[in-house]
Amino acid sequence: MNYDVLDVNLAAAGRDRIEWAAHDMPVLREIGERFAREKPFAGIRVAACMHVTTETANLVRALKAGGAEVALCASNLLSTQDDVAAALVTYYDVQVFAIKGVDTQTYYQHLDSVIAFQPHITMDDGCDVVSRIHEDYPQVLEGIIGGTEETTTGVIRLKAMAADGALKYPIVAVNDANTKHMFDNRYGTGQSTIDGIVRATNRLLAGRTVVVSGYGWCGKGAAMRAVGIGANVVVCEVDPLMALEAVMDGHRVMPAAEAAAVADVWITVTGNINVIDKAMFANLKDGAIICNSGHFNVEINIPWLRENAVSTRVVKPLVEEFVLADGRVIYLLADGRLVNLACAEGHPASVMDMSFANQALAAEWLLANRESVQPGVIDMPREIDDDIARLKLASMGVQIDVLTAEQEKYLSSWTEGTV
Numbered sequence: 001m002n003y004d005v006l007d008v009n010l011a012a013a014g015r016d017r018i019e020w021a022a023h024d025m026p027v028l029r030e031i032g033e034r035f036a037r038e039k040p041f042a043g044i045r046v047a048a049c050m051h052v053t054t055e056t057a058n059l060v061r062a063l064k065a066g067g068a069e070v071a072l073c074a075s076n077l078l079s080t081q082d083d084v085a086a087a088l089v090t091y092y093d094v095q096v097f098a099i100k101g102v103d104t105q106t107y108y109q110h111l112d113s114v115i116a117f118q119p120h121i122t123m124d125d126g127c128d129v130v131s132r133i134h135e136d137y138p139q140v141l142e143g144i145i146g147g148t149e150e151t152t153t154g155v156i157r158l159k160a161m162a163a164d165g166a167l168k169y170p171i172v173a174v175n176d177a178n179t180k181h182m183f184d185n186r187y188g189t190g191q192s193t194i195d196g197i198v199r200a201t202n203r204l205l206a207g208r209t210v211v212v213s214g215y216g217w218c219g220k221g222a223a224m225r226a227v228g229i230g231a232n233v234v235v236c237e238v239d240p241l242m243a244l245e246a247v248m249d250g251h252r253v254m255p256a257a258e259a260a261a262v263a264d265v266w267i268t269v270t271g272n273i274n275v276i277d278k279a280m281f282a283n284l285k286d287g288a289i290i291c292n293s294g295h296f297n298v299e300i301n302i303p304w305l306r307e308n309a310v311s312t313r314v315v316k317p318l319v320e321e322f323v324l325a326d327g328r329v330i331y332l333l334a335d336g337r338l339v340n341l342a343c344a345e346g347h348p349a350s351v352m353d354m355s356f357a358n359q360a361l362a363a364e365w366l367l368a369n370r371e372s373v374q375p376g377v378i379d380m381p382r383e384i385d386d387d388i389a390r391l392k393l394a395s396m397g398v399q400i401d402v403l404t405a406e407q408e409k410y411l412s413s414w415t416e417g418t419v
Helices: 008-022 026-038 054-065 082-092 104-115 128-136 138-143 152-163 178-201 217-228 240-248 278-283 302-308 349-368 382-395 405-411
Strands: 045-049 069-073 095-097 121-124 146-149 170-173 209-213 232-236 265-268 288-292 309-316 319-324 329-333 376-378
Touching: 008 054, 008 082, 026 054, 026 349, 026 382, 045 054, 045 104, 045 128, 054 069, 054 082, 054 349, 069 104, 082 095, 095 104, 104 128, 121 128, 121 349, 128 138, 128 152, 146 152, 146 349, 152 170, 152 376, 170 349, 178 217, 178 265, 178 288, 178 329, 178 349, 178 382, 209 217, 217 232, 278 302, 302 309, 302 319, 302 329, 349 382
Parallel strands: 045 069, 045 121, 069 095, 121 146, 146 170, 170 376, 209 232, 209 265, 265 288, 288 329
Antiparallel strands: 309 319, 319 329
């Protein structure tokens, strides 16, 4: 079997952690049990580019139970859990190409390895596999039925491809499912981002000022958890409605150049480029910590920081110190890459349970509807979203009401008004 992992001898530890995560993923487990009976992926090859974590491993297990062959590579240079990669190769017969801390050249070699798998389904987290297939391996397109996309940044790229007429097969925007972005992005990113910062720095956040750039679902989650740990939160936004929401949620809102002067910790979660740029570096206070929880590390202008620092050093794992000409010190976490995965373990399993249930069911839906679905970015079918929410509630022992026949009739009528 073809693979590239750090050390297959780590497999036993990885299997234990995969099984630990499985206990907190009851929805995906139920889907996997159905897949094992029905085999919807028999004869199907899946190429996945995702964070190689214990939670992703359980998605792969569900796909394998359904009859799929799976090749997996990492979607980030620092997001691989090496023991999990080893376990997937050793115990679950998965072709894995992922090592934490690889260089960019090796990262793209790993992408090429899963593309060489000649997939019928792609599962992407950031659109790297999809864009590489379209740009460099167009001959692979003929065999592809469809794909799924996990994250906001990837959906943005896919919509740009579709707008240019470049996207050649249908891809379900899993990120836009309510049971994904409302929970994974908010509660998952929120908790794991703070977890990564604390693990990397061991700094007390209570009483300090945390600046959050971007008040989408990820930004809301990061701000919520920062407040919960006792920090004062400042939000930077370009969208007036999101800025207004941040104000109503009790946060200070100000331009980024002003926020720099008060930031003890700065988190970017925008999906855009150079959010922390020259003007912000000029105003950053001495000792500020900057990090990113958006998909790519372009949110921080790291090239400017490296060019203008008079000295740099790694003061502890994944914490790099930059000394500027005026003597101020800035600390960058994880080279600006996903701090929640590079410095911690990513989202908790219970929230990824819903996200990966969406992935599994979206792939099944694509296969079932292959004759009718056209190339483009496809919304997650609402019925799948609702089913996942019901399954999650049931797994938590939560029951909800059901509309009566009278109530359904009232809601569908236009003749009943004021009485």
